[in-house]
Amino acid sequence: MLEAQGGLCAICRAAPAVHVDHDHSSGIVRALLCFNCNGGLGQFRDDPVVLQRAVFYLQHHAQEQAIARLVEASAAEADAASRPGEPPVGSQRRPAARGTSTRSTGRTSGARRREQAGEGDA
Numbered sequence: 001m002l003e004a005q006g007g008l009c010a011i012c013r014a015a016p017a018v019h020v021d022h023d024h025s026s027g028i029v030r031a032l033l034c035f036n037c038n039g040g041l042g043q044f045r046d047d048p049v050v051l052q053r054a055v056f057y058l059q060h061h062a063q064e065q066a067i068a069r070l071v072e073a074s075a076a077e078a079d080a081a082s083r084p085g086e087p088p089v090g091s092q093r094r095p096a097a098r099g100t101s102t103r104s105t106g107r108t109s110g111a112r113r114r115e116q117a118g119e120g121d122a
């Protein structure tokens with residue numbers, strides 16, 4: 001089975017397969033998983049419905065954030081256009097002229113959350 005999976009986890013296909021995952025109700029072996037994916041299934045109680053909700057949740061919030069960035073960029077453009085005396089974007093603009101920036105860095109703590117989710121073992 002390890003050879004058939006190329007030595008990699010059957011879910012993420014990136015990390016080494018180190019756990020023999022089995023259906024807890026029937027005991028049937030499903031596949032070999034990495035530490036994090038095996039733990040992740042356990043954290044989600046091996047429930048496909050809950051996992052699908054988690055997928056929807058992540059996609060939904062990624063879309064919300066993308067829309068918020070578009071709205072913010074559009075508002076900044078409109079703001080710049082409403083100030084004819086201001087130099088165009090990209091020219092020598094004083095950083096303090098518009099107060100503190102609320103622009104996101106684009107980083108999220110998602111990577112950390114994913115790591116934490118895999119800490120438990122199934």
Ligand SMILES: [Zn+2]
Pocket residue numbers: 009010011012013014015033034035036037038
């Ligand atoms: Zn994995």
